[in-house]
Amino acid sequence: MGTTERHATIADVAALAGVSVGTASKALNGRGSLREETRTRVKEAARQLNFEVNAGARSLHSGRTYTVGMITTDTIGRFSIPVLIGAEDALGAGQMSVFLCDGRDDPIREQYHVKTLLSRRVDGIIVTGRRTQARAPIAPVLPVPVVYAFISSTDPEDCSIVPDEEGGTRKAIEHLLAVGRTRIAHVTGPEHHHSAQVRAAAAAERVAEAGLALAAPPLFGAWSEVWGRQSVGILLAGGTEFDAIYCGNDQIARGAADALRAAGRRVPEDVALVGFDNWDVMAESCQPPLTSIDMNLEGLGRSAAEMLLAAINGAPSPGRHARPCQLVVRESTVPPHRPA
Amino acid sequence: MGTTERHATIADVAALAGVSVGTASKALNGRGSLREETRTRVKEAARQLNFEVNAGARSLHSGRTYTVGMITTDTIGRFSIPVLIGAEDALGAGQMSVFLCDGRDDPIREQYHVKTLLSRRVDGIIVTGRRTQARAPIAPVLPVPVVYAFISSTDPEDCSIVPDEEGGTRKAIEHLLAVGRTRIAHVTGPEHHHSAQVRAAAAAERVAEAGLALAAPPLFGAWSEVWGRQSVGILLAGGTEFDAIYCGNDQIARGAADALRAAGRRVPEDVALVGFDNWDVMAESCQPPLTSIDMNLEGLGRSAAEMLLAAINGAPSPGRHARPCQLVVRESTVPPHRPA
DNA sequence: ATGAAAGCGCTAACAT
DNA sequence: ATGTTAGCGCTTTCAT
Numbered sequence: 001m002g003t004t005e006r007h008a009t010i011a012d013v014a015a016l017a018g019v020s021v022g023t024a025s026k027a028l029n030g031r032g033s034l035r036e037e038t039r040t041r042v043k044e045a046a047r048q049l050n051f052e053v054n055a056g057a058r059s060l061h062s063g064r065t066y067t068v069g070m071i072t073t074d075t076i077g078r079f080s081i082p083v084l085i086g087a088e089d090a091l092g093a094g095q096m097s098v099f100l101c102d103g104r105d106d107p108i109r110e111q112y113h114v115k116t117l118l119s120r121r122v123d124g125i126i127v128t129g130r131r132t133q134a135r136a137p138i139a140p141v142l143p144v145p146v147v148y149a150f151i152s153s154t155d156p157e158d159c160s161i162v163p164d165e166e167g168g169t170r171k172a173i174e175h176l177l178a179v180g181r182t183r184i185a186h187v188t189g190p191e192h193h194h195s196a197q198v199r200a201a202a203a204a205e206r207v208a209e210a211g212l213a214l215a216a217p218p219l220f221g222a223w224s225e226v227w228g229r230q231s232v233g234i235l236l237a238g239g240t241e242f243d244a245i246y247c248g249n250d251q252i253a254r255g256a257a258d259a260l261r262a263a264g265r266r267v268p269e270d271v272a273l274v275g276f277d278n279w280d281v282m283a284e285s286c287q288p289p290l291t292s293i294d295m296n297l298e299g300l301g302r303s304a305a306e307m308l309l310a311a312i313n314g315a316p317s318p319g320r321h322a323r324p325c326q327l328v329v330r331e332s333t334v335p336p337h338r339p340a
Numbered sequence: 341m342g343t344t345e346r347h348a349t350i351a352d353v354a355a356l357a358g359v360s361v362g363t364a365s366k367a368l369n370g371r372g373s374l375r376e377e378t379r380t381r382v383k384e385a386a387r388q389l390n391f392e393v394n395a396g397a398r399s400l401h402s403g404r405t406y407t408v409g410m411i412t413t414d415t416i417g418r419f420s421i422p423v424l425i426g427a428e429d430a431l432g433a434g435q436m437s438v439f440l441c442d443g444r445d446d447p448i449r450e451q452y453h454v455k456t457l458l459s460r461r462v463d464g465i466i467v468t469g470r471r472t473q474a475r476a477p478i479a480p481v482l483p484v485p486v487v488y489a490f491i492s493s494t495d496p497e498d499c500s501i502v503p504d505e506e507g508g509t510r511k512a513i514e515h516l517l518a519v520g521r522t523r524i525a526h527v528t529g530p531e532h533h534h535s536a537q538v539r540a541a542a543a544a545e546r547v548a549e550a551g552l553a554l555a556a557p558p559l560f561g562a563w564s565e566v567w568g569r570q571s572v573g574i575l576l577a578g579g580t581e582f583d584a585i586y587c588g589n590d591q592i593a594r595g596a597a598d599a600l601r602a603a604g605r606r607v608p609e610d611v612a613l614v615g616f617d618n619w620d621v622m623a624e625s626c627q628p629p630l631t632s633i634d635m636n637l638e639g640l641g642r643s644a645a646e647m648l649l650a651a652i653n654g655a656p657s658p659g660r661h662a663r664p665c666q667l668v669v670r671e672s673t674v675p676p677h678r679p680a
Numbered sequence: 681a682t683g684a685a686a687g688c689g690c691t692a693a694c695a696t
Numbered sequence: 697a698t699g700t701t702a703g704c705g706c707t708t709t710c711a712t
Contacts, residue, residue, distance in 0.1 A: 005459065005483045009705055020683045025707055032708090033681065052459040054395035056405065057705035062686040065396065067460075070440075076425055085416055088442050097456055100410075100440040102428050116437055117394040120407075121347065143345045143390075225625035251625070258598075258627070269536075284566035285591070287598070349689055365691060372692090375697060397689035477698040495705045 008049035013332065017045035028053070041207065059121065068085040068308060069099045069117035071110060071138065073129030073151055076102050078279070079297060083128045083149050086301025092201075092310055096123070114138055124308045128301075132162055133194035134298060139154065145311035146206040149304035152320055156183035159311065160320045161304045163295035165195060168325025169202035172208075172246050172274045172293050175327055176179040181244035181272055187231040187256065188248025191220035196248055199276065203246055228255020236263060243271060244333075250282040250292055257286050257332065288331035295325050348389035358384035361522050368393070382618045399461065408648060409457035411450060411478065413469030413491055416442050417621070419637060423468045423489050426641025434649055436463070436607045443469075454478055464648045466671040467491065468641075472502055473534035485651035489644035490637065492660055497516065499651065500660045501644045503635035504518065504536060508665025509542035512586050512633050513550075515667055518553020519674060521584035521612055527571040528588025531560035536588055539616065555582040563588065576603060583611055584673075590615035590622040590632055597626050613672040628671035635665050 013124060014024035019042060026032035027042035028051075030203070045051075059065045088098050099122060101113035105160035124144050129135070137155050138146065152160030167324060176184055185326045186203045189196040200218040207214055219234060221227035228251060235242060247253035255273030257267050264269050267288055275283060278294035300323055307317050354364035357384060366372035367382035368391075385391075399405045408431060412420045428438050439462060457465060464484050468477070469491035477495050478486065485499075491593035492500030516524055526543045529536040540558040546558030547554055559574060561567035568591060575582060587593035597607050605611050607628055615623060618634035640663055647657050 005481060007483050009457075010707095011705075021706080022684075022708080023682055024681090029707080035681065036657060038681080052455060054400075054705050055460045056399050057688090058707075059396050060394075060400070060690090060705080061707050063688085076421055076428075079546070081416055081421060084440070085442060088416075088440065092442075095456075096437050097441070097460060099437050100424070100428065101437070101479045102425060102432075116435075118347075120437060141345060143347050251621070256626070281591070343704085350691095351689075361690080362692080362700070363698055373697065378697080394689050397704090398691075399690080400706090401691050530687085545700090 005050060006194065007054070008046075008051040010053070010154070011049070012049055013042060013045045013051050016049060017042040018066040018220045026227065053068070065121045066094075066096045066124055067099060067120065067122050068096055068305075069101060069113070069120075069122040069125045071101045071103055071113055071117075071125060071127050073110070073127065073135055074105045076100070077130050079130050079132065079150060080128045082297035083301035083304070086298035086303075087126055087149070087305040088301075089298075090302040090304050090305035090308070097132045097307075102334055110326075114142075116157070118143065120137065121314045126304055126308055127153075128300075128304075131194060132165060132198075145308060145316060146235075147304045147308040147311065149300055156320065157318050159269075159307055159317055161300050161307065162249060162320060163297075163300060164322040164324050165198045165295075166202040167322070168276070168293040168295065169199045170206045171325065171327045172276070173203055175291070175329070175333060176246065176272055176274060177210055179268075182212055183242045184212070184244045184246055185235055185240060185242040186214040186218040186246050187228065187235075187252055188218060188220055189223040189252070193223075196220060200246055216240045221252075223251060224257070227257035228252035228257075229259040230255075232256050232263065233260035245271060245273055247275050250277045250290060252281045253290050253292070253332070254282055254286045257288070257290070268329050268335060275332075278326075278328050283328070283330065286332065291330045291333040292328050293325050294328050296323065301321060346384075347394070348391040350393070352389055353382060353386045353391050356389060357382045360594070404463055405461045406434075406435055406436045407439060407460065407462050408645075409441060409453070409460075409462040409465045411441045411443055411457075411465060411467050413443050413450070413467065413475055414445045415470070416440070417470050419470050419490060420468045422637035423641035425465060426638035426643075427466055427645040428487070428641075429638075430642040430645035431649070436649075450478065454482075458483065459573060463652045466641075466644050466648055467522055468644075471534060472505060472538075474500075485648060487644045487651065489640055489650040496543070496660065497658050499647055499657055500512075501640050501647065502660060502662055503637075503640060504539045504662040504664050505635075506542040507662070508616070508633040508635065508667075509539045509586070510546045511665065511667045512616070513543055513546040514613060515584065515631070515669070515673060516584045516612055517550055519608075519612060522552055523582045524552070524586055525555040525580060525582040526558040526583045526586050527568065527575075527592055528558060529563040529592070533563075536560060539588055556580045561592075563591060565595035565598070566589045568592035568597075569599040570595075570640075571678055572596050572599035572603065575626065585613055587612060587613065587615050590617045590619045590626075590630060591670070593630055593632070594622055594626045595628070597628070600638060601627065608671065608673050608675060617668075617671075618668050623668070625674065631670045631673040632668050633665050634668050636663065639663060 014021045027039045103110040125146045128149045134152045134154045148160040213244040275292040283290040354361045367379045443450040465486045468489045474492045474494045488500040613631045615632040618632040623630040
């Protein structure tokens with residue numbers, strides 16, 4: 001294979017079909033009034049030459065490129081992928097293509113990407129990242145609309161689509177209460193991490209609303225299995241009585257499951273476990289499989305793309321838009337064959 | 341923020357600077373001979389107007405878009421991401437942007453993407469996917485060069501960059517032999533899966549070269565932790581004597597580690613474990629941390645991008661190019677504080 | 681129903 | 697050193 005065949009131009013097609021370029025253009029785009037015979041003759045010529053219209057040249061006219069840029073604040077990872085897939089999906093349906101730019105947590109690199117995207121005259125930009133924490137806008141003012149997905153902008157006028165982590169947390173706690181747990185502990189990521197803060201606060205709040213308190217102050221650590229295991233050690237050593245742990249993410253939950261089993265506590269009979277992220281690989285191979293909160297990242301991406309398209313078409317939706325999370329129940333809270 | 345400021349054209353810049361467009365173009369591109377004063381005046385005008393050259397219009401002239409397409413055969417996932425990142429990295433350095441297209445295992449969708457990319461006049465295309473198995477070329481003949489990364493093309497004339505899975509497997513076995521293991525079992529993914537076949541065959545071969553045989557016929561199953569656990573049950577129940585398991589991927593290895601521990605076998609003292617993929621999240625939180633084979637996917641992506649750039653510049657490298665895998669030693673084969 | 685011509689934003693060859 | 701002009705591939709009036 002490799003490089004063969006030159007790109008055919010519409011002039012080539014017109015010549016082959018024996019018409020003018022104007023006519024060829026009309027024929028191919030279904031515009032103007034042409035004899036049916038001419039239309040098919042042109043189309044046949046185009047087919048024969050493998051003609052694909054030069055989108056760049058066309059954009060020169062239309063002012064639109066049917067192209068959007070997607071910038072990751074940090075790096076392309078576990079959280080940005082689903083967002084990316086969702087966006088790609090929604091945009092592809094609208095015949096748009098996506099330029100992917102990896103920011104790598106480097107503001108210079110990011111600015112470079114913004115410049116490049118503008119130079120390529122993208123119709124709009126989606127910004128995403130690994131964390132939900134708000135970030136500074138990618139530029140004070142831009143000639144195209146911007147939508148932040150998952151991550152959000154510190155400017156409240158910017159359009160941001162974010163998961164409702166507080167609502168998700170409430171669902172997790174409500175589920176634990178529903179399966180009869182009253183002594184709920186909370187183990188999560190770094191104290192300075194936005195998601196850790198939000199989830200911890202929401203958990204405490206929801207538990208309080210039920211007239212209860214967390215079994216122990218939230219344990220902040222790392223987003224890792226190792227920390228999940230350690231935290232159980234801490235809880236047990238501290239003499240905390242608990243019949244459930246709401247974990248900040250699935251890895252922590254999984255570490256906790258392993259440590260609990262090693263300590264002779266049964267999951268979910270003695271201790272029920274809820275994770276966060278609903279990361280299939282983790283949740284499903286956990287022993288037992290893990291109940292978790294799903295942020296519906298793909299939906300977030302799709303939503304962001306749709307709002308960007310709307311903004312491109314002149315109907316922006318400024319502001320922060322929170323999308324609901326979903327509880328996915330597995331055996332770490334409800335034993336098999338004995339649904340709650 | 342949002343939509344403000346129109347895109348400035350070079351004519352706008354020229355007008356503001358009080359020169360002709362030709363002069364403005366030269367000033368901005370550092371061509372021709374201009375008075376330094378003029379050059380700076382034009383640049384200042386461009387800066388003031390936030391001018392970004394219209395890349396599409398420029399391409400009309402140069403015939404190049406400095407843009408490449410990246411198509412995933414299946415879906416954007418754990419294997420394609422690093423490839424993507426590597427490619428993005430290498431291409432970004434060359435001022436090129438990447439169009440990302442998600443194939444979703446759908447040939448129609450894929451063809452649509454190919455058409456779109458050609459229409460956008462990408463300078464080249466990178467094809468990648470989740471499996472190393474060779475696939476049919478994306479098109480019999482194309483006006484731009486194509487490079488397959490990770491996945492390969494069935495056409496031996498196509499340029500494909502693939503990991504040397506056989507070599508990686510040999511490294512794994514050699515490492516196990518080096519730490520004194522002689523009864524090596526092999527547990528891997530589905531029998532019909534290309535990687536499973538290649539790795540199983542290479543393992544058997546390398547063991548044979550050492551004058552040994554596998555402790556049992558390879559166990560084919562799924563690429564999952566669940567299967568990793570089950571397989572240990574099978575080995576133990578079958579009375580197989582083994583002091584090592586070479587696993588087809590990290591998830592299987594991790595499942596095996598858990599099952600071995602549950603069965604009272606120590607890792608690595610009684611049974612040494614080697615995985616494949618070196619998936620950090622899995623390998624590092626495994627108990628004990630997992631020795632694994634790394635395919636260097638990012639390097640693969642970078643390499644593919646470089647070869648694509650070379651091909652675009654007229655120096656193609658047809659054929660299948662295998663890249664070495666690397667052994668990453670952790671405690672599942674070598675106990676801490678007692679390096680081999 | 682079809683063709684001719686202008687113009688989208690830019691570059692490069694050619695004048696001045 | 698700077699300006700003028702043609703033309704890249706395409707769409708779209710406006711003639712015919």
